[in-house]
Amino acid sequence: MVQSVLCEMLGIRYPVFQGGMAWVADGRLAAAVSEGGGLGIIGAGNAPASYVREQIRLARSLTGKPFGVNIMLLSPFADEVAQTAAEERVAVVTTGAGNPSKYMKLWLDAGIKVIPVVPSVAMAKLVTRLGASAVIAEGGESGGHVGELTTMVLVPLICDATHLPVIAAGGIADGRGAAAAFMLGACGVQMGTRFLSAEECSIHPVYKEKIVGAGDLCTMVTGKRLGHPVRSLRTQFARDYAKAEYGGMPDDQLEALGVGALRLAVQEGDLKKGCFLAGQCAALVGKVQPAAEIVREVMEGAEPLLKGAPQWVR
Numbered sequence: 001m002v003q004s005v006l007c008e009m010l011g012i013r014y015p016v017f018q019g020g021m022a023w024v025a026d027g028r029l030a031a032a033v034s035e036g037g038g039l040g041i042i043g044a045g046n047a048p049a050s051y052v053r054e055q056i057r058l059a060r061s062l063t064g065k066p067f068g069v070n071i072m073l074l075s076p077f078a079d080e081v082a083q084t085a086a087e088e089r090v091a092v093v094t095t096g097a098g099n100p101s102k103y104m105k106l107w108l109d110a111g112i113k114v115i116p117v118v119p120s121v122a123m124a125k126l127v128t129r130l131g132a133s134a135v136i137a138e139g140g141e142s143g144g145h146v147g148e149l150t151t152m153v154l155v156p157l158i159c160d161a162t163h164l165p166v167i168a169a170g171g172i173a174d175g176r177g178a179a180a181a182f183m184l185g186a187c188g189v190q191m192g193t194r195f196l197s198a199e200e201c202s203i204h205p206v207y208k209e210k211i212v213g214a215g216d217l218c219t220m221v222t223g224k225r226l227g228h229p230v231r232s233l234r235t236q237f238a239r240d241y242a243k244a245e246y247g248g249m250p251d252d253q254l255e256a257l258g259v260g261a262l263r264l265a266v267q268e269g270d271l272k273k274g275c276f277l278a279g280q281c282a283a284l285v286g287k288v289q290p291a292a293e294i295v296r297e298v299m300e301g302a303e304p305l306l307k308g309a310p311q312w313v314r
Contacts, residue, residue, distance in 0.1 A: 002178075002299045002306065004187040005165050009133065010092065010113065011066050013037030014299045016178075017136070017167055018291070019192025020070020020094055021144070021277070022046065023266045024203055027058030029291065032200035034065040036292025041068040041094060049080040056088045066091035068115075073098025086110040094136060097145055099123070104130045117169070119147040119154075121161040128162045135162060136190055139170030143193050143279040146170075146221060146231050152184070159185035173281035175301015182306060191298070193279040198291040206269025207276055210235075214282035223258070226251060230258075233276040237261060241275075 006015040016038035018025065022045025030040030040063075042055045052069060059067050069085050071078060074097040082103040085093050093107050096117040104127075107114050113133040118124040124135050137158040139151025149157075151170040159166050168181035169190035178189045195201060196211045210233055222241045223230045232238050244254055258275065265274030289297075 002182075002303050004182075006134065006167070006188045009165070010039060012039050014295055015167075015188030016295050016298060017041060017068075017094075017169075017188060017190035018195050019142075019169065019190050020044070020068070020096070021192050021196075022072065023263055024196065024201065025070070025192075026202060027055035028062065028202065029195065029198060029200045030055075030067045031059040031062035032198065032291035033195065033295060034059075034063045034067045036290070036295040038291075038295040039066060039068055039092065040291075041070050041092070043070050043072075044075065044077075044081045045072055046075045046077065047081075048077045049084040052081050053084050053088060056084075056090060068092030068094055070094045070096060071100075071103075072096055073100060082106060085112065092133075100127065101130060104132075115167070118158060119149070121157055124158045124161045124164075128164055132164060134165040134167060134187070136167045136169050137186070138190070139168075140221075140231075141171030141280045142169055143219070143231050143277040143282075146229050151181070155181065155184040155186055171279060171281045173279075173284040173298075175298050175303070175305060177281065177284075178298050178302040179305035182302070183309070189298075191294075193282050194285055194294055194298070195291060196278065196282075197285050197288050198294055199288060200291050203266050204269030206271065207265055208288060210276055211278060211282050211285050212287060214278065214285065216283045218282050219278055219280050226254060230275075230277065231279060233278050233282070235274070235276055236272050237270075237275055 004015040014037045018033040020041040020043035022043045025043035030042045033040035092113045094115045115134045116127045117136040137155045140146040155168045165187035167188040168186035173194040261275035264270040265276045
């Protein structure tokens with residue numbers, strides 16, 4: 001069975017994190033992943049603290065196993081959500097879209113393991129000094145907000161920059177991707193797009209159908225002009241946004257164009273106005289299945305590849 005230092009550190013069976021996807025990763029999905037042996041993560045996104053607290057308590061009613069909360073640091077509710085996570089004493093906090101320095105002491109004093117997403121060597125070194133338990137290196141193949149570096153390049157760079165365990169993310173959807181991540185030096189993997197197809201994931205059926213039916217050129221990146229590029233499925237909304245982005249639309253109007261688009265995708269399956277966030281690995285997702293089965297399938301797929309690695313060395 002594939003295990004790593006993360007399993008003992010966090011009390012989980014498999015070194016698999018479920019990405020904290022905004023408006024997608026709720027308490028039900030997080031609990032299902034944790035019950036399946038991974039680390040389920042509730043996505044706070046731009047939601048207020050009351051919603052996050054509700055989802056934490058929902059997850060606790062469904063599982064006695066560890067789970068986490070992902071806090072998007074650019075959220076207007078970041079301060080109150082950070083406080084809520086500390087008050088609820090969740091097992092893990094992961095962070096994205098910013099520098100978590102402001103909240104580190106609060107979480108550490110509450111006994112929480114803090115595991116930030118780090119887009120660069122400099123950030124990895126900073127959070128290491130601040131007391132992070134591990135870091136997530138997320139490549140640009142991922143869905144949602146993306147950076148420039150690919151997983152293949154970013155993971156070994158981060159592994160070289162810190163003594164902390166590194167979780168690889170971006171483009172990982174099966175045992176092959178997980179095995180490759182371990183070979184790059186990672187101690188675990190985080191998957192978001194793969195869990196969009198979980199039975200316990202509450203996204204609109206149209207969203208799930210788009211993920212399961214995705215092809216190799218299914219995604220595109222928009223928002224580079226505004227400084228926060230986002231990867232999503234190549235839908236009518238994404239094409240219209242790209243046209244506006246490079247057609248001279250003023251920045252404020254372009255920003256407004258994306259407001260609420262993710263929720264329209266998640267809740268209504270709106271193919272014209274909804275933004276269907278997804279990573280490039282959507283093309284590797286072929287069926288809807290229970291979250292626990294996804295966790296187990298990925299780890300069982302990685303194990304024979306890792307055991308067979310010596311065949312390549314003479």
